[in-house]
Structures are given as structure tokens and as C-alpha cells.
Amino acid sequence: MLQEILSLFRQSNGIPLSASVVARQLGLETAVVEQLLHTLVQRGRLTLVDEGCTGCTVCPLKKICAGAPTITQRGYALVDSKQ
Amino acid sequence: MPKVLFSAPTAISYSPLLEAEITRLAGMMTGLAGVNGRYPSRWLAIQLLEGDETLLAELGEDEKGVLVTAVADSHQRLQPHYGDGVDLAITDERYQFVHQLVGQVLTAPQATWSFSDRIDRIITNRWLGIPIFLALMYVVFSLVQNVSAPFLDWVDSVIGSPITNWAVALLTWLHAPVWLISLLTDGVIAGVGGVLTFLPGLLVMYLALAILEDTGYLARAAFVMDRSMSKLGLHGRSFVPMILGFGCNVPAIYATRTIESKSARILTGLLIPFMSCSARLPVYVIFGLAFFPRNGNLVIWALYLIGIVVAAVIGLVLSRTIFKGEAAGILMMEMPAYRWPAAKRVLAYTWEESASFVRKAGSFILIGTVIFWLLLNFPWGVDNPQESLFGQVSGAIAPTLAPAGFGDWQASGALLTGLLAKEMVVSTLAQVYVGEANDGGETAVPIHPLTDLRNIVVGFGAATLDAGKQLLETLTPGIMLFPNTADDGNTALTHALRQSFTPLSAFAFLIFVLLYVPCIATVGAQIAEFGWRWAALSVVITLLVPWVLATAVYQVGGLVSGM
Amino acid sequence: MTTTIRIALAGNPNTGKSTLFNALTGENQHVGNWPGKTVAQKRGWFIYQGVRFEVLDLPGTYSLSAYSPDEQVARDYIVREQPHVVVNVLDATNLERNLYLTAQIMETGAQLLLVLNMQDLAARRGYKVDAEKLAHLLGGVPVVTTAAAREEGLDALREALYQMAQHLSPLPDLFSGESREDNHAQGAIFGPHCH
Numbered sequence: 001m002l003q004e005i006l007s008l009f010r011q012s013n014g015i016p017l018s019a020s021v022v023a024r025q026l027g028l029e030t031a032v033v034e035q036l037l038h039t040l041v042q043r044g045r046l047t048l049v050d051e052g053c054t055g056c057t058v059c060p061l062k063k064i065c066a067g068a069p070t071i072t073q074r075g076y077a078l079v080d081s082k083q
Numbered sequence: 084m085p086k087v088l089f090s091a092p093t094a095i096s097y098s099p100l101l102e103a104e105i106t107r108l109a110g111m112m113t114g115l116a117g118v119n120g121r122y123p124s125r126w127l128a129i130q131l132l133e134g135d136e137t138l139l140a141e142l143g144e145d146e147k148g149v150l151v152t153a154v155a156d157s158h159q160r161l162q163p164h165y166g167d168g169v170d171l172a173i174t175d176e177r178y179q180f181v182h183q184l185v186g187q188v189l190t191a192p193q194a195t196w197s198f199s200d201r202i203d204r205i206i207t208n209r210w211l212g213i214p215i216f217l218a219l220m221y222v223v224f225s226l227v228q229n230v231s232a233p234f235l236d237w238v239d240s241v242i243g244s245p246i247t248n249w250a251v252a253l254l255t256w257l258h259a260p261v262w263l264i265s266l267l268t269d270g271v272i273a274g275v276g277g278v279l280t281f282l283p284g285l286l287v288m289y290l291a292l293a294i295l296e297d298t299g300y301l302a303r304a305a306f307v308m309d310r311s312m313s314k315l316g317l318h319g320r321s322f323v324p325m326i327l328g329f330g331c332n333v334p335a336i337y338a339t340r341t342i343e344s345k346s347a348r349i350l351t352g353l354l355i356p357f358m359s360c361s362a363r364l365p366v367y368v369i370f371g372l373a374f375f376p377r378n379g380n381l382v383i384w385a386l387y388l389i390g391i392v393v394a395a396v397i398g399l400v401l402s403r404t405i406f407k408g409e410a411a412g413i414l415m416m417e418m419p420a421y422r423w424p425a426a427k428r429v430l431a432y433t434w435e436e437s438a439s440f441v442r443k444a445g446s447f448i449l450i451g452t453v454i455f456w457l458l459l460n461f462p463w464g465v466d467n468p469q470e471s472l473f474g475q476v477s478g479a480i481a482p483t484l485a486p487a488g489f490g491d492w493q494a495s496g497a498l499l500t501g502l503l504a505k506e507m508v509v510s511t512l513a514q515v516y517v518g519e520a521n522d523g524g525e526t527a528v529p530i531h532p533l534t535d536l537r538n539i540v541v542g543f544g545a546a547t548l549d550a551g552k553q554l555l556e557t558l559t560p561g562i563m564l565f566p567n568t569a570d571d572g573n574t575a576l577t578h579a580l581r582q583s584f585t586p587l588s589a590f591a592f593l594i595f596v597l598l599y600v601p602c603i604a605t606v607g608a609q610i611a612e613f614g615w616r617w618a619a620l621s622v623v624i625t626l627l628v629p630w631v632l633a634t635a636v637y638q639v640g641g642l643v644s645g646m
Numbered sequence: 647m648t649t650t651i652r653i654a655l656a657g658n659p660n661t662g663k664s665t666l667f668n669a670l671t672g673e674n675q676h677v678g679n680w681p682g683k684t685v686a687q688k689r690g691w692f693i694y695q696g697v698r699f700e701v702l703d704l705p706g707t708y709s710l711s712a713y714s715p716d717e718q719v720a721r722d723y724i725v726r727e728q729p730h731v732v733v734n735v736l737d738a739t740n741l742e743r744n745l746y747l748t749a750q751i752m753e754t755g756a757q758l759l760l761v762l763n764m765q766d767l768a769a770r771r772g773y774k775v776d777a778e779k780l781a782h783l784l785g786g787v788p789v790v791t792t793a794a795a796r797e798e799g800l801d802a803l804r805e806a807l808y809q810m811a812q813h814l815s816p817l818p819d820l821f822s823g824e825s826r827e828d829n830h831a832q833g834a835i836f837g838p839h840c841h
Binding site: 029031032034035038039042 | 708709711713740742743746
């Protein structure tokens with residue numbers, strides 16, 4: 001599960017992913033994924049990037065965007081680019 | 084009586100390779116006085132392999148050294164199988180154990196998300212996803228076209244006679260100079276009025292977009308399109324800004340900031356201009372009415388589609404050349420839960436976008452029309468617009484567009500002003516064709532304010548009714564609710580257009596409008612986001628591609644129809 | 647002189663662990679700090695069937711690693727002080743995340759008792775946890791279902807603790823003679839032979 005998550009992050013091209021995105025991709029519970037991500041942060045594999053969604057601030061659909069509340073979740077990213 | 088027995092809990096058994104190292108380390112610990120009895124040895128062995136060395140600090144130097152070496156040896160032996168992820172492997176197996184355990188003891192509720200899931204299974208289906216997306220787009224553009232048409236007639240009749248006549252009468256009464264009368268009637272009323280005509284259609288467009296977004300569909304559409312986009316070598320995240328481009332290219336360019344990778348961001352920024360923004364819609368609608376009255380909605384739909392296809396092809400080319408070596412990532416985005424669109428949010432969005440459209444018509448386009456009117460009338464007193472400054476510049480460009488089928492100065496002039504804003508294409512055409520036709524005899528028109536007013540109100544009522552009928556018919560395909568009133572879209576402008584274009588050259592013209600530089604504001608956004616070099620490349624692409632395609636359409640079309 | 651059984655309450659944050667602690671100990675509480683730490687330590691006790699149970703409320707943690715002071719406190723207590731029973735409180739609505747800690751506690755070799763708390767909430771949300779199967783798959787760990795907020799299942803928990811206490815080694819004197827049968831459990835206790 002942890003390696004699957006890491007490979008997902010490698011595929012994301014540096015885009016931060018949130019727990020619910022990973023959960024959907026792997027078919028796991030979000031709460032479990034949160035913990036897995038937390039473990040990977042503790043082990044120094046991932047880092048927390050507190051960026052939310054910068055694009056939303058300029059997005060014309062933001063007022064009605066159904067995804068906005070979930071997109072602004074905190075995201076995680078790989079610690080370094082080594083494969 | 085039998086005694087209650089509590090057996091020791093079953094500890095997790097790890098995979099053989101890990102288990103061997105755990106057992107080895109645990110066995111070693113029983114020989115160490117500082118460890119034995121103080122800690123559960125198996126537990127400590129697992130902790131050490133998992134990379135937790137805090138407990139070592141409490142041991143004496145000798146024992147610590149022994150354990151550190153032993154753990155390093157274990158890692159060495161496990162290296163070929165687990166790389167530097169031994170710690171993760173152990174943790175992972177623990178998670179796996181729990182995951183399987185939960186799978187056996189927990190029955191999770193299914194009713195709560197099965198509805199959304201069932202819809203998703205259809206909407207994001209590998210084969211159905213894209214057809215559904217295209218079908219929805221078709222419905223939206225049919226609505227836009229059908230709602231626009233009746234109002235177009237009405238606005239045309241209102242602006243064309245009563246309002247122009249009133250203005251002329253009022254200004255004449257005020258002894259206003261002739262040039263001012265010309266500026267207000269030929270320039271402002273024809274230009275701005277021509278653009279405002281499309282407000283009802285755009286209203287429908289914004290409403291549809293808001294509903295699609297608010298229900299959670301748009302996010303799915305992005306997910307669906309992403310699959311095929313990454314096959315084309317495009318970046319998955321690009322789709323979200325690109326779909327925003329259907330509204331307006333400018334915010335779409337800014338929305339590329341969501342894309343982390345710089346090259347993917349720029350590539351998306353170069354492709355957004357091919358997304359047909361709502362400003363281009365008025366051009367399609369008016370040409371659709373003039374040349375394709377029976378299947379205008381099909382033409383509009385095809386144009387949007389062509390925009391997407393061209394973007395895909397250009398993206399493919401660029402990602403294989405300039406942006407070579409950039410791996411396409413998969414799109415991972417939140418899927419909001421389906422919900423009923425909330426009237427408040429949908430209407431707020433529609434109102435905001437429509438208001439911004441009206442503001443644009445009242446400011447940017449107004450100024451544009453005035454400048455354009457000046458250019459049309461300079462040098463002062465010029466009789467033939469073709470000899471005006473504007474006519475001369477347009478005339479100079481015109482020959483380059485002749486191979487595409489619209490080599491007259493009016494068409495190139497309209498495209499030129501379209502650089503300010505695409506809506507200007509329509510207002511320019513209205514000015515050069517209709518304004519021209521109205522020349523002379525304005526003051527002689529008798530005015531009947533009451534009759535005019537009554538006609539306006541009755542006309543509006545009829546148009547609304549008609550639009551409502553069209554709306555119902557579009558939403559209930561195959562069912563003819565009302566007898567077709569055979570609306571040929573006979574406005575002054577469509578009539579004038581038919582004099583200057585053939586259906587083929589009109590289509591080539593639309594292709595050009597679809598694909599050429601969206602507007603100055605978009606280029607400005609590109610400069611701000613990617614720098615002037617990339618913006619310049621975008622301008623070059625959005626001049627070359629439309630020319631080549633429009634020419635190809637016109638020439639090939641001519642050959643085919645000539646055979 | 648009464649026998650004293652030391653039990654530690656472990657569990658994720660927000661599992662109703664503190665509610666359970668309060669329900670078990672009532673007024674008999676003492677709040678202090680862990681030696682040398684800024685982590686709060688709650689102790690309390692209750693007497694059931696003449697046995698004194700000393701309860702220690704460990705900090706709520708998701709795992710037993712040493713990455714945060716809370717985790718380290720909980721881990722060190724379980725491993726070093728080796729309480730007679732570790733009561734692991736689980737949020738039945740979030741089982742998978744909660745059971746990771748359980749797996750880690752099991753690895754320490756501690757005597758474990760699982761409390762499936764918030765059973766009522768889980769049932770309302772449509773989650774069904776097969777407590778008997780869970781107990782079986784974990785090799786006979788007793789599992790008690792409770793709804794601590796409504797004080798349901800507390801008797802069953804006390805009874806289960808009492809039953810476990812009887813089989814601890816070395817056995818306190820109290821249990822050398824007859825076993826008590828007069829207090830039957832209110833809730834369900836699942837264990838290999840426990841009835």
C-alpha cells in the first residue's frame with residue numbers, strides 16, 4: 001500500500017495529492033490513506049505542502065465549484081525527485 | 084467447571100525474508116543483558132528494522148554497537164528485495180494485515196455511495212464517457228442557438244428601425260452635427276447593440292455551464308477527457324483550464340497555475356486559444372442563421388469539436404517537439420459528490436458572467452466601436468468606406484485571406500477588430516454591411532413612438548415565447564411540439580452576409596474565427612503568465628493554423644463541390 | 647488486602663476513550679503530567695467484584711512509533727511498565743485506521759482487550775462489525791462492544807476485565823478459590839471460551 005502510494009506520487013509529476021485523491025485512486029478509505037500518508041511523512045518519504053489549490057483563486061467557476069471544498073484539502077508531495 | 088482461557092494474541096507473521104531477520108535479531112537480543120527482559124525481543128527487533136532507533140540510546144555502547152551492526156547486516160541482506168524501503172515493507176505488511184482483517188469482519192454501508200457510483204460507472208465509462216460529453220455539449224449549443232434566434236430577430240427589428248429612428252430624430256431636433264449622428268447610429272447602436280443581441284443565448288450558455296458544474300458533472304468530464312488526452316501525450320491536468328476556456332480564454336490562461344510542471348503549464352497555455360470561448364459564439368450564431376438555418380446548431384457543435392481536435396493535434400505535435408521528454412501524468416482530482424444544482428449558486432454565476440458580458444459591451448466594445456468608427460471615417464469626409472483608413476488597412480490584409488475564400492476588405496476588417504474582442508467581429512460586420520446600407524435618408528423616416536413601442540413589446544413577447552418553444556423542443560428531441568414557423572433568420576445583417584459569402588466561404592471564415600488569436604486580453608494573460616516569447620509563439624501558431632485550415636476547407640470544399 | 651490490576655487505555659484520538667475512562671472511574675480520578683513530559687496523564691480507579699482496577703488513560707495516538715511525544719509516552723508505558731491489561735478502544739465507524747494501533751500493541755506482547763466503541767453510531771451509519779469473528783481472527787483477544795457515551799456495555803467491559811484478571815499470571819490470591827458467577831454480563835463478550 002505504501003509503495004503503491006509512492007508510485008502514485010511519482011506519476012503525479014510533482015503535483016501535490018490529497019488523501020481523498022489517493023484514496024479514490026487506490027480504492028481505500030480516506031481515513032486510512034490519511035494515516036498512510038502520515039506514516040510516509042514520518043518516514044521522510046513525503047512532505048506536507050500546504051498550498052491547497054492556487055488555481056481556484058483565479059478560477060471563474062470557483063463560486064459554484066462543487067470540488068472546491070475538497071480541493072482545498074492539504075496536499076502531500078514527494079520529499080525529493082529521486083526515483 | 085472449565086477455566087476460561089485467554090490465549091496470547093496472534094502476532095502478525097511477516098513474509099519469510101523479513102520474518103527470518105526478525106527472528107535472527109530477536110534471538111540475538113536474548114543474549115544481551117541490557118535488553119533481555121526489559122523489552123519484548125521480537126517487538127524490539129521489528130522496531131529496529133523499521134528504523135526506530137530511539138530505544139538504542141538507553142543501551143550500553145557495546146550492546147548498542149552489536150545491534151546497530153546486526154540491523155545494518157539485515158538491511159544489507161534485504162536490500163536486493165526491498166531496496167531502501169525495508170522499513171516501509173514492514174509497516175506495509177502491518178497495514179495489509181489490518182486491511183485484510185477489516186475486509187473479513189466489517190460490512191460497510193453500500194447504500195450511501197452506490198447511487199453516485201452507479202452514475203459514475205456510466206458517465207465515466209471508457210466508451211460512453213466521451214460520447215456523453217459530446218452529446219451534452221450538443222444539447223447546450225442547440226439551446227444557445229435556438230434561444231438566440233428569436234431574440235436576434237427582435238433586437239434586430241428594435242435596433243434596426245425604432246431606436247435608430249428615434250435617435251436620429253432626437254439628434255436632429257437637438258441640431259447635432261451629422262458626424263455625431265453617424266457615430267451614434269452607425270457606430271454605437273449598430274456595434275454595441277449587435278453584440279448585446281447575444282445576451283439571451285449567452286445567458287443559456289452560462290446557465291448550462293453552471294448547472295453542469297454544480298451537479299458535479301464537469302469534474303467527471305475532465306476525468307473522462309483526461310484518459311484520451313494522456314494517450315495523446317498531453318498533460319492530464321490541462322483539461323480543467325481548457326474546459327474553462329469555453330467560457331473565456333483569459334481566466335483559463337490564469338487557471339493553468341494549477342499545473343505544477345512548467346512545461347505542461349505552457350503547453351496548456353498554448354492550446355487554450357483553440358477552446359472556443361463564449362465571445363466567438365455570436366459569430367457562429369449569426370453565420371449559422373444566415374447560411375445554415377436548418378442545422379446551425381450542428382455547425383456550432385462541429386466548430387467546438389474542431390477546436391478540441393485541433394488543440395489535441397497541436398498538443399501532440401508540441402509535446403513531441405518543443406516539450407519532448409515530458410512524461411504525461413495521470414489526472415488525479417477530487418470527484419465532488421453529485422448533487423442537485425442549487426438555484427442560488429447557478430443563478431449567481433449566470434448573473435455574474437452575464438453582467439460582465441454587458442459591462443464588456445458597455446466599455447471595451449463601446450470604445451472599440453468608436454475607434455473603429457473613427458478609422459472607418461478617416462480621412463475625414465471619405466465617402467466609400469473602402470477608401471477609409473480602416474478600409475485601406477483591411478484591404479491590404481485581404482489578399483492574404485483570399486485563398487481561404489473571404490478576401491474582401493470587410494471580412495479582414497472584421498477579423499482585425501476581432502482581435503480586440505471576438506464579439507467585435509459581429510459588430511464590425513454589422514457596421515460595414517448594415518451601417519453602409521442605411522446610409523442616406525435617415526432624417527426622412529417618420530416616427531410613430533407609440534406604434535414603435537407597442538411593436539417592441541409585442542415583438543419581445545413573441546421572441547420570448549418562441550425561444551421558450553425552441554427550448555422545449557430541444558430538450559425533447561424527436562418530438563415536434565410546435566409547428567415549425569420556418570424562421571430563416573432574415574435580419575438585415577444575415578441578408579447582407581449572404582450577399583458576400585457562400586456557405587463554403589462562410590464555414591471557412593468560421594474556422595478562421597474559431598482558431599485565430601482569441602483577443603488582445605488573452606495574449607496579455609499569456610505574456611503575464613509565460614513571458615512574451617511564449618505569447619509570441621502562441622500568436623504565430625494562432626495565425627498560421629487558422630489560415631492553413633480555413634484555406635484547406637475552402638479549397639478542398641471547392642474541389643469537392645466542383646466535381 | 648485487595649488485589650490491584652493495572653490497566654491502560656489505548657486508542658486513536660476521538661474514539662470515546664476519555665468518555666470511557668470517565669464512565670469507568672467516575673469521581674476517582676487524578677490528573678497529572680507524565681514525568682518529564684508536557685503530556686497530560688490521567689489516572690483513576692474502580693472496584694469491581696472486590697478487585698481494584700487502576701486505570702491509566704494513555705494519550706490518543708494513531709500508532710506506537712516514536713515520532714511524537716504522545717506516541718512515545720504511550721509506547722514506553724506499554725512496553726516498560728507492562729500493564730496487566732491494555733484496553734484498546736476502537737471507533738467502530740473507522741475500524742481500519744483504528745486497528746493499525748491494535749496490530750502494533752499486539753506486537754508488544756501485551757495482554758489485549760478490544761473495546762468496539764460507538765457501536766450505536768456505526769450501526770446507524772450502516773456499518774456492521776462481526777465482533778466474534780474479529781476476536782477469533784486475532785487469536786482469542788476478548789472483544790467488548792460498547793456505546794460509552796450512553797453508558798452501554800460498561801458492565802460487560804468490567805466483567806471481561808474481571809475475567810481476564812482471573813487468568814493473569816502470577817494469579818493474585820483472590821482467585822485461588824471459587825470463581826464468581828453471580829454477575830452476568832450485560833453486553834456481549836467475545837472470547838474463545840468466554841461465556
